[in-house]
Amino acid sequence: MSPREVYQSREAGVTVSAERLRKLSDRLSMARLAAFAGGLVLFAVLLSLSVIAAVVTLAAVLILFLWLVIKYESTEKNRKRYLRLAEINRLELKCLDGDFSGFKPGEEFAERDHPYSYDLDIFGKASLFQYICRTTSRPASDLLAEYLKQPAALEIILLRQEAVAELQPLTDWRQELMTLGYLNAGAGSDPAPLMQWLESDDLFRKTGGEKIITGSLSLLAVSAVIAVIAGLPAGILAPALTLNFIFYFTRFRRISKLQEQVSRSSDLLKAYSEIIRLIENRNFASPLLQKLQSSFMEEIAASDRIRQLSKLVSRLDYRLNVLVSAPLNLLFFTDIHLCLALERWKREHASRIPGWFASMAEFEALASLGNMAFNNPGWSFPRVTEDYFVFRAEEMGHPLIPADRRVSNSFTLEGAGKAIIVTGSNMSGKSTFLRTFGVNAVLAYAGATVCASAFTVSLVRLHSSMRISDSLEENISSFYAELRRLRAIISGAESDPKVFLLLDEILRGTNSDDRYTGSVALIKQITGYGSVAMVATHDLRLAGLEQELPQSIENYHFDVKVNDEELFFDYRLTP
Secondary structure, three states, X not given: OOHHHHHHHHHHHHXXXXXXXXXXXXXXXXXXXXXXXXXXXXXXXXXXXXXXXXXXXXXXXXXXXXXXXXXXXXXXXXXXXXXXXXXXXXXXXXXXXXXXXXXXXXXXXXXXXXXXXXXXXXXXXXXXXXXXXXXXXXXXXXXXXXHHHOOOOHHHHHHHHHHHHHHOOOHHHHHHXXXXXXXXXXXXXXXXHHHHHHHOXXXXXXXXXXXXXXXXXXXXXXXXXXXXXXXXXXXXXXXXXHHHHHHHHHHHHHHHHHHHHHOOOXXXXXXXXXXXXXXXXXXXXXXXXXXXXXXXXXXXXXXXXXXXXXXXXXXXXHHHOHHHHHHHHHHHOHHHHHHHHHHHHHHHHHHHHHHHHHHHHHXXXXXXXXXXXXXXXXXXXXXXXXXXXXXXXXXXXXXXXXXXXXXXXXXXXXXXXXXXXXEEOOOOOHHHHHHHHHHHHHHHHHOOOEOOOEEEEEOOEEEEEOOOOOEOOOOEOHHHHHHHHHHHHHXXXXXXXXXXXXXXXXXXXXXXXXXXXXXXXXXXXXXXXXXXXXXEEOOHHHHHHHHHXXXXXXXXXXXXXXXXXXXXXXXXXXX
């Protein structure tokens, strides 16, 4: 089945299941209401006949009512899961049609001064990140952004390619991973406050003494309550409860500080626990996935440990309900015991949390790359080499252009100290071709598949100067901004020539003669260092450099076609 057929089939199936569960949920809701009302009526009728029969009937009805409540909640949870799965498949169908606006745009990762991400539309609306991203947790989104911001080492690229190839066909598992995150509202929250608490000092240090004192005071208060029930004056409660209140109040500030540190982490931890459990329960074959999974495998699974922490945090949040927390703390000091349990958990497991979260994030990021590979079965895994400089592509297209409108080109470039000069009119495809190379190189360096039938590229630094804008904040013009960027490019090439440069309309902010003179000087300087560049320009005079430097310059162009007195572009790269 094609990806479209898979998504259509899955959407139809889960939609039917969701509708079936909706009907069941409606019946359970009615049954719950009937059980409650009927129980009250039966109790009233039987009470006049037999108290025992009335009480037994009421107890049975309450048990039935509780069962119906639990069954209803379970049914609703499953129904929401199917609805989310249906939505995921609908979004994937839209993505196949070129509309991937339903996914995270990653605007927070955009950097105007990044070597290439701003020019290549790596982040933001209609960006490469939005096209790829299927992560639900904040650490996973951050990690995927890092994949796209800087090339990985060659050995890491190869390991990721194996992992992506294994995850590519696992559509059920990948979508379940997404669903768990979407169903838990806290999955996308920032875990930074929680991480800060894990690294902080304990607020309750004399735990043994705290336990002895709270145990003794609780015993005293409970004894006073029992004594009052037995018939002694209620006044004996006052000294015991006052003593307990004073002791609790002396710890109140520490309790509040700890609760503030971990508050709102319960949902996040619950989501992480369920995501990690899904990872723990599957067998993987690729070395990278096995290594990541092994970080969770201990005597007690990481998912259970995290869920335990989630429950402790959730219980501590109950202190915000004064009607519940006040009597419990006056008698049993539940807040203090929860704080002691939280800090004991921190001492025992805090050092493992960063590794658990990092492994979970990498699974999500790799699953996103696997999803992209599944959506594009015609794409290929690239060959990345440390030889400098090699670039060979067959039928290479821009990943973000839908397949039915995409025009692919084949291109080969080998050898250091070269510049490819691409000429053509506006809208002919020059800038798009530069971005096509750049975006596919970014995918290759991330360990993903690329939009080409075959692709080989050297592992080098990528730098671009394509989309220059002024800055009112820094009080600089676009021309000066471009000069600063070109200066950074030259400095980088001088210190390490193993770089591929994408340059679009160099020095566009000055007159044509100065632009030509500066462009020639820049190209000669870059090729002289041994770097490789691809330059898009309107200035046909730059093509004359091929005669002066035949070993360093190659000319290509995008032509304009005429058909029945109408102009059109075929977007084909031509020598």
